[in-house]
Amino acid sequence: MNQKLVITALGKDRPGIVNELSNTLLTHELNIEDSRMSVLGGEFAILLLVTGSKQAISHFIDKKQTAESALSMTLTVKTTETSAPAKNLIPYDVEVIAIDHPGIVHKLTSFFSGKQINIVDLETDRYAAPHTGTPMFALNMTIGIPAETSIASLRDDFLNMCDDLNLDAKISATG
DSSP, X not given: OOEEEEEEEEEEOOTTHHHHHHHHHHHTTOEEEEEEEXXXXXXXXXXXXXXXXXXXXXXXXXXXXXXXXHHTOEEEEEEEOOOOOOTTEEEEEEEEEEEOOTTHHHHHHHHHHHXXXXXXXXXXXXXXXXXXXXXXXXXXEEEEEETTSOHHHHHHHHHHHHHHTTOEEEEEEOO
16 A cells, blocks of 8 residues: 655755656655645755655655755655545635735735635745836635635625735636
8 A cells, every 4th residue: 555755855956856856756666646846046846745655655764864965955754644635615716916015925824714714725926027127926826615605705805805905816716
């Protein structure tokens, strides 16, 4: 029976880093099931869910320091289990664009947390606006809304909050 391992890896970005990491995992007989990766500043960051036999997982954990040295990366590992499917949660996408300023992520996540809505995925980006160069902020997230929640009421509350904060936002059914 396969077990699951979550791995985070961080190191200086360079060509071939994903190839080296994936080869290391393959060598340890681990299969990448899910991943998220990005270059942040000059650093490469990756979050992986891998599976393998109990022996393969244990062996990789035991050899983690060797892998870190070979890859010139910092690795964090944690065994995990398959999560139970979310029952009665409806996936929705949230998009926000605004002039960048501190606190946007906190205010948005506080809104959903206060309504017991789970954030499933969140990605942010900062970029320069065309023509003016103004620092802009963009956020995309997927949330799980309990089926008993009034979507219309939630959407109204969310968009009103975003208007008050001068955030251009939309919330829509995933798909």
